[in-house]
Amino acid sequence: MKSKDIKDLALIIFGASGDLTYRKLIPAVFDLYKQKSLPANFAVLGVARTSFTDDSFREKMKEGIRQFATAKDALDGELNEFCQKLHYLSINTEKEGDYAKVKERLDKLDKEADTGGNYIFYLSTPPSLYPLIPKYLASQGLNRQGNSFRRIIIEKPFGTDLKSAIELNSSLLENYEEDQIYRIDHYMGKETVQNLLVTRFANGIYEPLWNRNYIDHIEITAAESIGVENRGGYYDNSGALRDMVQNHLLQIVGLVAMEPPMSIDSVSIRNEKLKVFQALRPLSGEDVFKNVIRGQYTAANIKGKYAKGYREEKGVAPESRTETYLAMKLFIDNWRWGGVPFYVRTGKRLPTRVSEIVIHFKPAPQRLFPESVNLSDDNQLIIRVQPDEGILLKTNMKVPGSGFQTNTVNMDFHYSQLKDAYYLPEAYERLLLDCMTGDSTLYVRGDALEATWKFVQPLLDFWKDNPDAPLHGYPAGSWGPNVADDLIEGKDRHWRYPCKNLSDDGIYCEL
Ligand SMILES: NC(=O)c1ccc[n+]([C@@H]2O[C@H](COP(=O)([O-])OP(=O)(O)OC[C@H]3O[C@@H](n4cnc5c(N)ncnc54)[C@H](OP(=O)(O)O)[C@@H]3O)[C@@H](O)[C@H]2O)c1
Missing domain, CATH: 3.40.50.720 (NAD(P)-binding Rossmann-like Domain)
Incomplete structure (x- = not known):
């Protein structure tokens, strides 16, 4: 522009x-x-x-x-x-x-x-x-x-719960039209997030597979290696659900799961995203126990250096029960996604900083090759949001030579490969420019915002009413509570770990 x-x-x-x-x-x-x-x-x-x-x-x-x-x-x-x-x-x-x-x-x-x-x-x-x-x-x-x-x-944060989000929306609408209000979510300014629309809707090969018939499950991860730094006071009143899930991660779910829009304009795209949020299956009390895992980082040694536990951080209450990690299984109750679990996780003080979407495809309908052939049943499309933005497809390939030995290979594209040919704007740059041109596509509309708060509100209520609900400790530098591994059900299904634990041990400890 x-x-x-x-x-x-x-x-x-x-x-x-x-x-x-x-x-x-x-x-x-x-x-x-x-x-x-x-x-x-x-x-x-x-x-x-x-x-x-x-x-x-x-x-x-x-x-x-x-x-x-x-x-x-x-x-x-x-x-x-x-x-x-x-x-x-x-x-x-x-x-x-x-x-x-x-x-x-x-x-x-x-x-x-x-x-x-x-x-x-x-x-x-x-x-x-x-x-x-x-x-x-x-x-x-x-x-x-x-x-x-x-x-x-x-x-952000646009509200701290459904009620405050509605109140803030109403107060703004007293003096402004909705199209004057730009609620920023900087994840939406990232190149690979926008590329999701192109991957899905400008290629003939993905969209026919993009549904319950061919997709087994979807994983969305936003991991941070840092702790709360100097934002302990803010974070202790917020937690991972409010800080990351209600906004960034659900916005990504919206783009991954939406139907093709009528056209590539702000109204059509945001209408389709809203329908996804409206179709999120509500989580009742029992589901929170089963489908949501909360964690909080504890002190650990990372590569020989002491790393503070969350409760030792400045501004954090010594008995705090705020979650610094959250993993959840959610469902979108519509024709496209009926029965396909979406696994979403985020956490602070994890081994690395990475945000990615992993589409796990169903296995081939019949196994032609003998058991002795080491085949992966899990073709994955990995969309890397940060760092090293790009897209990667994992498929089985025959190893050269006689017989049918196989290996998994990656077909990948990294945005960094284009850096000499194209300028890659930072998220805030892109979003500011969009606002200057009056394009609100990547900004969050009021109704979508309320729909995402509506989805997370029962979790907030549940934890308020059940202060003793499990909050699992995990050592700083590990991939979160081990119990989160059990959230992903099914043979050979597990979270993708883009790198190994950094702490000395990955022990499970209940706080
Ligand atoms: N930093 C980030 O990376 C980040 C990321 C996402 C969202 N946000 C959000 O963006 C907002 C700003 O973040 P920030 O990190 O820049 O915060 P910050 O460093 O604490 O700055 C807050 C600013 O607000 C001003 N301010 C005006 N009236 C104030 C008042 N009554 N009380 C306190 N401050 C007042 C402060 O300046 P004076 O004291 O001079 O008035 C200061 O310029 C926050 O809502 C935060 O949640 C920040």
């Missing part, structure tokens, strides 16, 4: 003194600038309580760009020219009266930078401000669209 297709605009970041702005947002905007994707007339207004001048804000953002942008090696001249587009305003974000200053500054910026009154407001603040900032902006008329557009991007 080139700048001529995007209207001139100002990007207003609330929470501009924070970590996300520093590490992700401004580096992504700089990369867009380097790619010549920004409109000719463009400005950023950073807003927060911390006091900065335009110049001191620019200096701080330069540091962030130098560390985190893809184009971190840009010339000083380019960086300085870009930073002239950055401005800063300090207000008390919780005080309605201060929003007159935002309006005043934007009017001034429109005149100076010719941004045409088009605004994208990015909320990168604590979530308690998500209902307030849009309301206070509206009190200054900054929600009203005429010839210019007004859009809001909202970071």
